[in-house]
Amino acid sequence: MTAIWRRELQAYFHTAVGYVAMGVFLALSSVFFFLEILQQRSSDLLTFISLMSYLWMLLCPILTMRLLAEERQKHTDQLLLTSPVSLVSLVVGKYLAAVTVLAATVLLTGVYYLVVAVYGAVYPGELLTGLTGFFLQGCAFAAVDLLVSGMSRSAVSAAVAALGVNFALWMMDLLADTVPVWLGSVLSFLSLYSRNEPFLMGQFSFASVLYDLSVAVLALACAVYVLDRRRRA
Amino acid sequence: MIELRHVTKRYGAKEALRDVSLTAPDGCVLGLLGVNGAGKTTALNLMTGYFPPDGGQVLVDGRDMQEDPRGCKRAIGYLPEVPPLYDEMTVREFLAFVARLREVKARGIPAHIRDIAGLCGLEEVFHRPLGKLSKGFRQRVGFASALCGDPPTLIFDEPTVGLDPRQVVEIRELIRTLGKTHSVIFSSHMLSEVQQLCSQVVILHRGRVVKQAALGELSGGGELLLRLEAAGPAARLVPALKGLPCVRRLRVTQGSRPDLTGCVLTCDAAPDPARGDAQTQIFRLLCALDMPLRLLAPEGDSLEEVFLRLTRGEEEGETP
Known part of the structure; x- marks a missing residue:
């Protein structure tokens, strides 16, 4: 698993993928920072984090698109699947590489909080809670998009499909208010965005942590299943 | 020793291998012969555990590939028809990655990949990105990756396809060298190549083994x-x-x-x-x-005569 994790991490920064993903995220988040914090003369970092969380929809497909789809497209999966490495290690190794880049991206947003700390007030407990939810939400998106990559034939189709799935997850949240109450509650219960709300109010929610981790584990298990089914087909 | 026992493999409705049984003994160079679509690549993919059979067993040194895939895969180095390489990595990085995959101890990796690169003639391109290598060198990197972790058995799928004549000679020489220290199984549809390199031959036709014999025995019954x-x-x-x-x-x-x-x-x-x-x-x-x-x-070329006779379907029912 370590070998896979290390290779994928190298691949992010040997190619433009890692730089593009982090660059796009930081560029867009700096626009949010300017509009929400600097222009408003506000130190409300939780609102800023809630805006940034929509960027996972864009960043995660870029990070995960080639992880499994490209192995299949370029037949490099032959090397991995004929090595003494289990499918679980293969999928988890790749996932952890994507999560490492997510974590690095979250760390880089620290610059924003430092700026706010210099000119205003930052509440560390509230900020850490918000960032935990933000990071866990990114981990859940990355796992879902990795599953999409495992089901796709090429990196490009994986990216497009993952964007579609992420958009659908977001829409699910919006639709919750327009459908019958019972359906709305189901959609809200399943929504990755609704589940993040306690964190964005500064409350640490074990239920939300468990939910994000469950989504990630379920998506990874499905990715392992998809790869195994394809081997047997 | 690698053994296929009554192995069957289907791709949808198409039966790629039908009740195939064959044995690759230790210490021999075994050639898998057959026309395109005969099932050579499928047989090799089953031997390496790339995918499981629909029926039957794949045994590596007596261990079942389904029950102990890691143990079985540790014993096999595989070079598919198109070497699976990551173009953005250098030769050194790639071989180090494969060595880690194949559970070589971290401290021993630099010396291990240097030795392999030397054996495969890769010293001059050791620090070059794989994407910038010629087809011949890419094939050599594929051989080197199959050698990582010192597996006792090496499996090559059509290792000389698409190479120029000089590269073909070089790769055959490399297989000959490797055959002295490893059990080698390789597929080919070139009879001359099999005659030059193999001690054992298996002829596959329409997904079935139509002959398995020592080369001398096959080339005209002694x-x-x-x-x-x-x-x-x-x-x-x-x-x-x-x-x-x-x-x-x-x-x-x-x-x-x-x-x-x-x-x-x-x-x-x-x-x-x-x-x-x-x-x-x-x-x-x-x-x-x-x-x-x-x-x-x-x-x-009596092997050619035997091959043509068997693959015309005259002896389709024959088993080894």
């Missing part, structure tokens, strides 16, 4: 066909040749020049422990007769 031309009268040469214990049959033919006597000899393929092989015995006889030898070469 017989060797030789064309000979020597300077001197036939009346003196022919009786002397017939007297050799290794000569089974003899047919006199026209020499390429009027002063030469020609003949086609059917000899024992297996060498006599005391007198040597057929060519040695004939050469000594001609020296004794003081008849200068002008030509002594294998005649025809």
